[in-house]
Amino acid sequence: MMVNAVRSLTDGPRMTLLLHQDAAHFIWISLAWTAGIVLLAAPAAAITFARR
């Protein structure tokens, strides 16, 4: 999803045809993944550091 989002933004309409989805679709999913990763990993890292 993240790679598709970057490809859609740089390759424009050709990539939309190839992937059958527009850039906004991939961008939103990528941002959701990014937020999810930060929300999980950041507290986990902070807690692991504090408990060491």
Added chain:
Amino acid sequence: VTAQTVTAPLGATGPITSAISVGARTIRKFIRTPQLIILGFVQGAMFLLSFRYVFGGAISVGGMSYVDFLVPGYVTTMVLFVGGGAAVGVAEDVGHGFFDRLRSLPISRASIMAGRALADTLLVTWSLALVTALGFAVGFRLQSSLLSALGAFGLCVLFGFAFEWVFILMGLLAGNTQAATPSASSRARTYRPRPCHRGCAGSPLISRSR
């Protein structure tokens, strides 16, 4: 003998100040180790050139230029290549007792990690910029507006920031440098030189898996 008066600190340092201090230290360490800058770029360039010129002819991308398909994907995955260095850096800091010293200070624990994540994101941004420039040099051309391209670059930096937290967590859990570099350690295991006793005249690099 003269008596010295030691005064207690006035209060805890703010989280932003401590995050900036930790981040600045990480960046200084990176700048003072030019091997990290040069070898990181050489590795990235080597893979990009391989995919572009060695494997490029064998891959067909439906109706579009292969290099235009390759470079955005490669730049995005570079986030993982470069970000992996953070796990090693954190494990090194754990091993050398740097974090133990910070833990004795009246500063926020989370700000230490935040500083590290921000500094490593900056280093990832630097590497992404270099690889993007190389991508243009090997024939990549934008098929959209400059604003979209800047958005794509920003998205990569955002991915970098997110994955830095994962790598920091891996570095903390690993605890030592070798465990934090799974690829390097597996290579070391596979090609570890076997002690050569009398009559051993073969190659020093003997696969351990045999």
